[in-house]
Amino acid sequence: MVRKGILIVVSGFSGAGKGTLMKKLVQTYDNYALSISMTTRPPREGEVDGREYFFVSRERFEEAIDRDGFVEHACYLDNYYGTPVEYVERELASGKDVVLEIEIQGAMKVKERFPSALLLFVMPPNIPELERRLIGRGTESKDNIEKRLKRAREEAEGIEQYEYIVVNDDLEQCVRQLHSIVEAAHAAPFRNRSLIQKMREELDSCYIHRIQI
């Protein structure tokens, strides 16, 4: 019997290192699949359809919206982005734990639609370190960094909505902790209903028919 996968929703402040963490998690353990989003934005150089994104036309995206085909979706700078239900469901059924990196509003929508989704929040070790990381990228204007920190302050209000938080101080250790959390989640009774049921039936039958010694 294949263990059904868990939909893992990961949020966290910009600069907390979610992307690196998720990549390392998927590389280190073989039970994970990164969710692939569908988008109407054109592919950038080097991007491959079905790897970075599923690139589709606006018509196809809107069709998918109409048939409730997204775990969540949003419009950003005039382009659609969404997580296709079908892809996620297929991976989960095959036993993969599917990792979905998404901001807090999206995370809440996913939890509403998939109550058994596991919500994780990635934090930097501290805020001065977060600032250093954002500045260190060298690609962000001062304005942009301020915007991201302001956004982080807003997002911080929602941390208690998440089931687990992990502090991304040491990458390897943080990946191990993420994996522990997912392994633990697999041990929740509601994810093991058939096992519990089987145990009860076996206990019934051994007790009814008496045991043979």
Add this chain to the structure above:
Amino acid sequence: MVRKGILIVVSGFSGAGKGTLMKKLVQTYDNYALSISMTTRPPREGEVDGREYFFVSRERFEEAIDRDGFVEHACYLDNYYGTPVEYVERELASGKDVVLEIEIQGAMKVKERFPSALLLFVMPPNIPELERRLIGRGTESKDNIEKRLKRAREEAEGIEQYEYIVVNDDLEQCVRQLHSIVEAAHAAPFRNRSLIQKMREELDSCYIHRIQI
């Protein structure tokens, strides 16, 4: 800052191997302490006060009951057994995760008094294997085994009250899984309130005073 320990309550069918598992867990990782019960029963040969049990007089036990000094306690074959709050609290404060092996009614009482206790249920891989283990002990009469299986059937009704179940098939693997569950539990937001608070304050101050690039 010392990470505060978690009170871990472990239940499971008789013969599921809880004792062996707990011993192995404590040996393998250094963050665990086994809870030590207080009892009015006299020590057996080889038993050491403060190791197997805290051996006390009936008077001292009843005094402790009166001042609400037990996490839980029960009377069995005319002797008291109880888990001293003081010992548990001291270990938790020192950062130890305290493991308390206890049956289901006791577990529910503990959860009532310590809502943040972590409730784990240990299952055998299947019931025929449970029967084999009980018979294999060579110390149990047929009647006793039947009683234990009947008791298991009753206990099985309560499994959903536990937060996690683990199947004790392979000892090493099961110990690793238990440890994963405890590590995950440490990452719950309600166990990291001061960290979240600190993060929010840092975000407030960096946003208020503007950042320096």
